[in-house]
Amino acid sequence: MTTPNVSFEFFPPQSLDASFRLWETAQVLAPLKPGFVSVTYGAGGTTRKLTHEAVATIHKHYGLNVAAHLTCVDATRAETMEIVNSYAEVGVTEIVALRGDPPKGAARFTPHPEGFASSVELIEALAEDGRFTIRCGAYPEPHPEAADALADVRWLKRKCDAGATSAITQFFFEADTFFRFRDACVKEGITAKIIPGILPIQSWKGAKNFAQRCGTSVPAWVEEAFTAAVRDDREQLLATALCTELCDKLIEGGVEDLHFYTLNRPQMTRDVCHALGITPDAVLENVA
Template sequence: MAPRISFEFFPPKTLDASFRLWETVRMLAPLEPGFCSVTYGAGGTTRQLTHEAVTTIGRNFGLNVAAHLTCVDATRTETLEIANTYADAGVTEIVALRGDAPKGVERFTPHPEGFADSVELVKALAATGRFQIRVGAYPEPHPEAGHPGADVEWLKRKIDAGANSAITQFFFEADTFLRFRDACAKAGITAPILPGILPIENFEGVRRFALRCGQTVPDWLSARFESTEKDRHEALAIRLCYELCTRLVDEGVEDLHFYTLNRPHLSRDVCLALGLRSTNERDVA
């Protein structure tokens, strides 16, 4: 049986980026994702753009859209006002995150009148009774994790505060997620944990990004791309992502969340390979 899927998009900052977002949504919407999420820029820099993208996608494509919401650079009142604006527009899912520090700032510092962390944000959103709340999870240690197991403990706090499910950071080996899933189950976490899947469109770019995020890039993965001709990288990326997803599904994973980076072709092709069907006949011709 094919897995359930969801997609992440990010809001456009330019006209060209707007065209790319709408083309991405147009291409992936026929796969009928359970939901799609729209990110928030570091420091809340795309707050208004996120709102516009969320409402437009929901209105024009009929998708269930989850809006990212962070604790960065806003008071509690401002943050909850943004959340309620989403609810008033019919958006009932929030991806609640602490958020990254603004550009040029080394570490996250709470606004004096804002939420100190994602647990506080989740608790406040849950108290409104207006949202399904998703949170982030880290199969590999978060750069700020204080000790082994801290990421599992922190996720449990967010679930206990009222989160309904979690979406993980991307990873490159199925065992990374499976070990984390087992540790979460042992800690008493029963909420769904969706693995975050990143199809590798540009290996060097993904490697740099992964290292900044503290994610392990396996030697075997580097070797595969380095030994493959560049004109074959796309086919290799599809195959490796398909193999990763297949292993997860074989281990009982029912949901996959794709980080599209607003470049839809690889995500679409992997989903089709996994047995999903597109309502757009041109995608399966």
């Protein structure tokens, strides 16, 4: 089996305990030599300053290639480009450009009157700036605001045409979900790399809530398996096995890159990577 390239998503800490968790996560996963790590914004851009601080620290102290998240929420174009400049100043060369979730309490995204109206506009500005590799988001199942699955594919095409060179998908439970989406992207003429987003399930209850919010369907067999596993106190064992199996199927289907949503809890991500043959020793052997 081909060993995939991996990348990891972190989120910025909002407390002292959360800070320790983030730095532990970076320490545990950095030896696996990810191609990049991304750092998120909170909903509505609420962690903008914290995100910048986390990006700068991870880049400086762990030597990792950081792809900083950037959204259109609640900021003027000038303010957003000021953030872009601050990323460049600390050595960041990659940005994950997103529209962003609505601020807390808002039903829908409403553009700032002087801001970017969409992820496409943000990507166009970043491409014109010319200093960054631009990544974007993708939805293998319809985004809650999309008319249908094809609308998501066509919107992704617009983002790629605007300057995004790769896309990271929302998480999903079955490999076929990704393969159908990948085929639809090829049919629509998208040539950018589509990287599947992988969610190691730390809590089944939390994963279900997350799936509901972002439009990810939960197969009946997954629901039944976790219901039994929670009852029998083997939830983590099942989660690790299913995550590893999902990654195996994706790799068998030709996927070369995997992006893990770590939730700043690195152990399961590390265990899955080890099961896939991605260990510090293996990384060193490949370098040699």
